[in-house]
Amino acid sequence: GESVGLHLPTLSVQEGDNSIINCAYSNSASDYFIWYKQESGKGPQFIIDIRSNMDKRQGQRVTVLLNKTVKHLSLQIAATQPGDSAVYFCAERSYGKLTFGQGTILTVHP
Amino acid sequence: NAGVTQTPKFQVLKTGQSMTLQCAQDMNHNSMYWYRQDPGMGLRLIYYSASEGTTDKGEVPNGYNVSRLNKREFSLRLESAAPSQTSVYFCASRHGLAGGAEAKNIQYFGAGTRLSVL
Numbered sequence: 498g499e500s501v502g503l504h505l506p507t508l509s510v511q512e513g514d515n516s517i518i519n520c521a522y523s524n525s526a527s528d529y530f531i532w533y534k535q536e537s538g539k540g541p542q543f544i545i546d547i548r549s550n551m552d553k554r555q556g557q558r559v560t561v562l563l564n565k566t567v568k569h570l571s572l573q574i575a576a577t578q579p580g581d582s583a584v585y586f587c588a589e590r591s592y593g594k595l596t597f598g599q600g601t602i603l604t605v606h607p
Numbered sequence: 608n609a610g611v612t613q614t615p616k617f618q619v620l621k622t623g624q625s626m627t628l629q630c631a632q633d634m635n636h637n638s639m640y641w642y643r644q645d646p647g648m649g650l651r652l653i654y655y656s657a658s659e660g661t662t663d664k665g666e667v668p669n670g671y672n673v674s675r676l677n678k679r680e681f682s683l684r685l686e687s688a689a690p691s692q693t694s695v696y697f698c699a700s701r702h703g704l705a706g707g708a709e710a711k712n713i714q715y716f717g718a719g720t721r722l723s724v725l
Contacts, residue, residue: 529712540611540697540716541650586649595714597649 507602516577518601520570520587527589532561532572535584535600544572544585579605609633611717613698619723620688628683628720630698638703639681640714641665641673643694650697656681657703688724696720 510516522530528549533541547554547561547570554561560573570587584600614629632639637658642650642665652665656675670692672684681700685692697719702711 531713533716538719540718543713543715546713590712594652597651599647599649 506599507604509604509606510577512577512579512605512607514577516572516574516581516603516605518572518574518585518587518603520572520598522568522570522587522589524589524591524596525568527591529590530561530563530570531588531590531595532559532570533586533588533597534581535586537583541586574603577603577605579607581605611698611700611715613696613717613720615720616718617721619725620685621725622689624688624724625684625686626688626722627685628696628698628722629680630682630717631680632698632700632715633679634700634702634715635678636700636702636715637678638701639675640699640701641671641681641683642697642699643667643692644697644719645694653683653696688722690724692722693724694722696722 531546532544534544535541545556545559545561547563552563558575562571574581582603582605584602586597586600588595588597611632640655641653643653644650651667653667653671654662654665654673656662659675659678662673662675674682698717699714701714
């Protein structure tokens, strides 16, 4: 079956740097993508989403880029802060069902 | 507006015991979901309810049952707990109206129930 995967399981950055978290997907039928943030001991929290007919969407300090040619999704966090330390999941939707990736651990050093 | 509320937050069971995990949402959402999260794995869907009165199996339904009690509440029951069911369980809800704004497709999660089966 098709699945969502992440290139890097961990990412360490310095406070103030920009962070880029990557996600590869393999289901060409996926029409919608979501990024979630999960802090230790908490449930996933919605960050930003993007439809398959878009290639970029911006939020507050976050940008999601979608490259359908290579089936790649990325989350960019500007001016990363210690409070951004968490696990970040991408998820794809195909035929109405969400499939989640394993997650990338982002650690922000002061 | 509390969002999605799960109870209990923690539970320890012995093999063979039964229990029900409770979930309630106050966002008037139509769809509700139960996931489990295990180390090194993404969230896996156990059961879902697209609307009040309907339930469907997800990716890993074996050993579980669900009840959509009303629009607000969606419970998950373990009839005879096994050590393999040790996990963190998350409930989620989504507005779910077909053809609605994209924001209605976002799933909102509860804080989770941490279950250990000995």
